[in-house]
Amino acid sequence: TALRFTKYNQYESMILPMVKYLESHNVQFHYGVQVANVEFDCSDPKHKLAKRIDVIRDGKKEAIDLTENDLVFITNGGCVENSSMGSQNEPAAYNTELKEGGGWDMWRKIAAQDPSFGHPDKFCHDPEQTNWMSATVETLDQKIIPYIKNICKRDPFTGHVVTGGIVTVKDSSWLMSWTINRQPQFRTQPKDHCLVWVYSLFTDKPGDYIKKPMRECTGKEICMEWLYHIGVPEDQIEDLAANSANTVPVMMPYIDAFFMPRAYGDRPNVVPEGSVNFAFLGQFAETPRDTIFTTEYSMRTGMEAVYTLLNVDRGVPEVWGSVYDVRDLLNATVKLRDGKKATDMDMGFMEKMAVKKALGKIEGTDIEKLLKEYGVI
Template sequence: MKTKNLKNSKVYIIGSGIAGLASAVYLIKDANICSENIHILEKDLIAGGATDGAGNAEQGYVVRGGRMHEMHYECYWELLSHIPSLENPNISVRDESYEFNERFVSNAQARLLKDGKKLDVTSYGLSFEQQMDFIKLTYVSEKSLGNKKIEDWFDESFFDSKFWYIWCTMFAFQKWSSLVVMRRYMKRFMHLVDGLPKLGGVMRTKYNQYDSVVRPIQKYLEERGVNFDMATEVIDIDFDLSDDKKTATVLHIKNKSEIIIKENDFVFFTNGSITESTNNGTWDTSAKLKGLEESGSWKLWKKIAKKDASFGNPNPFCDNIDLQKWYSFTATMKDSTFLDYMENFSGNVDGTGGLVTLTDSNWLMSIVIARQPHFPNQAKDVKIFWGYGLFPDRIGNYINKTMAECSGAELLEELYYHLKIQELMQPVTKAGKVNCIPVSMPFIDSLFMPYNIGDRPDVIPTGSTNFAFLGQFAQAPKDCVFTVEYSVRTAQMAVYGLFDTNKEVHPMYEATHNPKYLLAALKAINR
């Protein structure tokens, strides 16, 4: 039964990531909830979750990561079509992003490097057997795969192919990642397979995703009276559970009184987080690895999961930090030497090249040079770029430490070694014109961990009267985690499922239904 009597309804949204923010927009726009009755409860002091970006030229900028965009994010772009741009309120964030991507088109000329030189990526380098395994995977049922890993499906040589280097670094897959998730990616992004070596079809926002997406949505909501209750951590939820009904009744707030969930009130919970417990290092110090003890959403999910089987099982997603972690870093330079070199070397102006992967790096390091400025407050003479490594526990090729043990200075020295530009960059470093901040991310790949059906709870569990799950660890059929599209889709599912809106969740674009893309993908893997 969907709710109709909404006059006095209050909605409490736990977590201010893109799923929580999107839910608030849809609650106002489509469910006619009074905006002053919407409370976004956030443990941290800043909204946005994984769509983040912060800093300045003096202390250094930090972008923990960036979510890939593409044209067929039906839910995401529809959401942003209602949000005015901060720089030009006469256009939407969607239109601002579309215009930006018309001017800066992804066409990577240096996708893979080895020994400081570009690799030819005209062929994926897959054997006939591997091509057949690729095709078979798209046609088997998801249910038949259980909790298999990618390495259970493909032979060992597959993981030395150019296809795998391009694929795993673009999406951050590991050999031990979920085969079900890889199958979803292959089907969902079939239309991009032909252009993957040059990152064709990949879209970006004008600035980092916090400034381009989160801040405009937050402003939109605040102007309408939505309450952002920051530094507010929910540590437990009480439920009234019976055979046929599940009703949230009380929110327990850390160091504060309880929130009683009254009749016609609702609770949305972003269960799990890929950016929980992250920690920053400095130019001189490494980033320390934290874990479950410092997290909020993981501990909360663990508590409520014990109360009812339909609330999922967080353990596969958060109990194996050594398999889930990687480290990223953001370099801030008051000098253009590095970006000038990369532009001349790659043939890409900033904002058109995307990911550059060092295939002979023990850490499997990749970097991205976004269009400058990447922050609205970034001066013209300041340049930034982002990088990450998938194997942080391996000793570097040049620095005799694991990536996890390295300071920002050491991370850049390892990068310069692989690019053969140590001498070029030495004067810049000596002049103190560069900073680099490493970030440890214990749960960043948690959404790719192998799992069983039911481990991700349904967005609206069977029998729920006033409660929904949101985000990357709720179950959205067919769609792909680690995307903003997935988060916004769960927001639509929650709002349109619990409220009488006469709205339907936007259908997912399925490239496999288009023979043109199927044929192009088959030709691409056969090159």
């Protein structure tokens, strides 16, 4: 698999053009409105009907009544719920309380109405297991740039790929990673400023240079930890973090919720059996074979929902069936072993003899050719 990046940030490259397109076709966006609940009539399992949407508009509760001819598309849950931003001199707040009007509380109320609507608490019950933090470092001059070049061997200001992927600091106590996409990331970004995305998975552990957990750190302190790990001399770290960069941290308590252990049925089907006028969208709706965490997953749920409810005779684009392709399975197995061949495994004398005999039986066959091609032997 591979990641493909837009020229600018995803909001300017994807979201904003879609919003403008939809507005030009008279689609209405209601800002300042939260959906508290969707009320269903599930008395007939073969005829489940969304009857009412309970909303909070500018702090006041309202209701939108529905008929069978209305279509309701529900994004249940939400990985970025309760996310908070800090600043150069303020930490990002760690707020885990789920309140009315949020995606998780809404899903809880929906799930209580029918077993087929999923089990949200499988995903949001423990933010200590689902949180991580990110920070955006904006360089303000050229003093940090040489240390970036030294690691990624590229100039960040060429307009091309910079890190070529994520750089993980494997000896970081925070398990810090960082990446730089093609610059500029924003249309109005100064051409001599570079945006670095830094994130860490262990927000509760003290750092290696800043001796406190990331969740307690200001943007400046997070930048100092990153500068330490990219090789900046310690006597220059604080000055560069304070005067050559501006760092904005973000705490996301539920960002890893979709990776939590689950069973079939914990997420509702995109169009639950018996649904008349509603469907579920996004990462917490169940669609066959696809893998969460991708933009494609969310898009497929939208296609499936619309095509099903409107009886559109059109297929959702196929998911690559790698699970059924022995070549992909062999390749993945070797990658899981960091590229090491199966024949390099620690084995006892009898095991080695058994492997040797097995390899002798496939010598000169297509099986041997396949195993060599994908680095298994």
